[in-house]
Amino acid sequence: MSSNKKSTFGLRLGQLADLFAVAVKNQASLETECADENLAEMLRSELAEVMPGSSLLFPTVSEISVSQQSNVALLVGQSLLQLFFGPESTIGQLQLIKEAGKHLTITSVSEAERVVATTIYHAAIARCLLLHNKKITKHSYEKLDESFALLIEKDWMAGELVELFSDARRICQTMWSNE
Numbered sequence: 001m002s003s004n005k006k007s008t009f010g011l012r013l014g015q016l017a018d019l020f021a022v023a024v025k026n027q028a029s030l031e032t033e034c035a036d037e038n039l040a041e042m043l044r045s046e047l048a049e050v051m052p053g054s055s056l057l058f059p060t061v062s063e064i065s066v067s068q069q070s071n072v073a074l075l076v077g078q079s080l081l082q083l084f085f086g087p088e089s090t091i092g093q094l095q096l097i098k099e100a101g102k103h104l105t106i107t108s109v110s111e112a113e114r115v116v117a118t119t120i121y122h123a124a125i126a127r128c129l130l131l132h133n134k135k136i137t138k139h140s141y142e143k144l145d146e147s148f149a150l151l152i153e154k155d156w157m158a159g160e161l162v163e164l165f166s167d168a169r170r171i172c173q174t175m176w177s178n179e
Contacts, residue, residue, distance in 0.1 A: 035112075040156035043116050047080045047158060072096065080120065084127045084164065091128060095136050098124035122147055123161055126168035133171075145172035 074093055075083070083089045083097060101121030108114045126148060128136045137144070148165040151157060157165075 036154075036156040039112055039115055039154075040158070042112055043119060043156065043158055043161075046116050046120065047084075047160075050077060050079050051075050080123070081160070084123050085160065087131075089127060089131060091132050091134055091136065094124045094128040094131075098128075098136055119151060119157070119161065122151055123164060126164050129168045129171050130164070135175075141172040141176035145169050145176060148172065 074090070075096065078086075080097070083093060098121055101117045101119075101124060104117035105114050105121065108117055122144075125135070125137050125139075125144065128134050129144075135141070135144075139147070148169045152162050152165050152169075
């Protein structure tokens with residue numbers, strides 16, 4: 001390239017900086033969209049996976065369930081969607097899913113797995129509140145309400161879970177106001 005040719009197409013330094021800033025912003029936005037799409041797909045897959053299958057959760061359930069072997073057997077052949085929305089999910093099953101989700105948030109190697117595990121953890125708590133009117137966590141109703149609200153706002157959240165978390169928030173708000 002000859003020294004009298006300009007590689008900046010006549011743009012001043014400030015204009016170049018603005019152009020780079022726009023490109024970086026657009027790239028970050030695109031990466032966020034892709035990440036949201038990946039999270040949505042990963043969550044949807046995990047919810048639909050019949051256990052044991054390739055569920056992230058099931059190996060964890062098997063690890064932590066020494067005292068709840070009968071509940072582990074009751075998870076086999078069902079998906080999380082069935083357990084979160086079926087009328088016959090037991091407190092023991094939901095407790096086991098909650099504990100496995102909690103364990104998975106600590107042991108996951110990827111941020112995406114941690115996010116999905118956290119979502120599953122909260123979905124089990126929400127379902128137990130709605131189905132059995134029982135809180136299976138030490139978190140306060142106020143803290144649960146805040147957590148459910150944050151999860152509802154996520155662009156990647158499955159519609160069924162948005163509804164579940166919304167219904168659970170109403171219970172939390174009622175219980176919180178009575179405390």
